[in-house]
Amino acid sequence: MxxxxxxxxxxxxxxxxxxxxxxxxxxxxxxxxxxGKSVEQMAYEIESQENYTSIDELPQTYVDAVLAVEDKRFxxxxxxxxxxxxxxxxxxxxxxxxxxxxxxxxxxxxxxxxxxxxxxxxxxxxxxxxxxxxxxxxxxxxxxxxxxxxIFFGNGYYCVADASAGYFGKTPAEMNFDECTLLAGVPNAPTNYNPVASPELARQRQAQVLEKMEKAGYLDKTETENTAVAE
Missing domain, CATH: 1.10.3810.10 (Biosynthetic peptidoglycan transglycosylase-like)
Incomplete structure (x- = not known):
């Protein structure tokens, strides 16, 4: 012993x-x-990019969807x-x-x-x-x-504004519920969940987003069941 x-x-x-x-x-x-690069410099470099979108310009549904799938205790x-x-x-x-x-x-x-x-x-x-x-x-x-x-959204898009414009022809503020929840799932695997390259996988990922939103308290079960996801 x-x-x-x-x-x-x-x-x-x-x-x-x-x-x-x-x-x-x-x-x-x-x-x-x-x-090599301070936090302030990092933030400035991103903020200086064309099409930078503030959180006030993002639909609350999109913010909730991203938090639900990426970091619900953010x-x-x-x-x-x-x-x-x-x-x-x-x-x-x-x-x-x-x-x-x-x-x-x-x-x-x-x-x-x-x-x-x-x-x-x-x-x-x-x-x-x-x-x-x-x-x-x-x-x-x-x-x-x-x-x-x-972040990378697939199809050459590296910010939410470019992805929204490229996939839906809209600014982020103009995205509807369906578009918000679809886009929120893409960055997890942009090649697989890219709605242009893999529309079916993108919809499957969107279903996961809705489920996570319900579990995180952003949607109730009735809202989830009644949400029509375009095929």
Whole structure:
């Protein structure tokens, strides 16, 4: 029994050392990224782009749909969501692979603006540090704005205004319920859920968006059942 206890102690010690090394490397990568571009500069670069859309110009349905599918606790967490991370960890362990990341909208903004798209744990730690920094500098509405104005919507569209104009021939403010809930599902997998390239998959994703909106409290069951989704 003694050797088992010693082995467990050794394994625990190794895990602590490994966690410390990963944390240090992640923090180092975060500091290097921040030195290359401040949060204020990042925000300015996105805001200066043509067709930048403020949150006041977005339909509430679209905002609700994005929050429901991407980060339903966005307005209550400090940049990372421990509940989502825990759920993702369980699902990853069950799948035996990295299938879910548990990233918040703030983390996704950090990843897209500062880091590569690889799924290494050190990058994930750096992304978390950057998410905390972004939240300390910008308010929630601004973070949401920057996110929807800099993500890929497929078909060559990299902001909500371009996607709305390209897919529907409208400004974001003019989108109806159907268009809002359709567009909100696209960034999860733009190639697959692109309504031009894959209209059927886009509609299937839209059904998931509606289900998540209901679960998050943005729609009641009657509204969901009565919502006519164009085929």
């Amino acid at each position: 003694r050797w088992i206890k010693r082995l467990c102690s050794l394994l625990f010690f190794c895990l602590v050392i490994a966690a410390g090394i990963i944390g240090f490397q992640g923090y180092r990568d975060y500091r290097e990224a921040l030195e 307005y209550s967490h400090p940049g990372i969501d421990p509940i989502a991370i825990g759920r993702a960890l369980v699902n990853d362990i069950k799948a035996g692979a990295y299938v879910e990341g548990g990233s918040t909208i703030t983390q996704q903004l950090a990843k897209n603006q500062y880091f590569t798209q690889d799924k290494k744990i050190v990058r994930k730690v750096a992304e978390m540090f950057m998410a905390f920094k972004i939240e300390s500098v910008l308010d929630k509405d601004k973070i949401f704005e920057l996110y929807v104005n800099s």
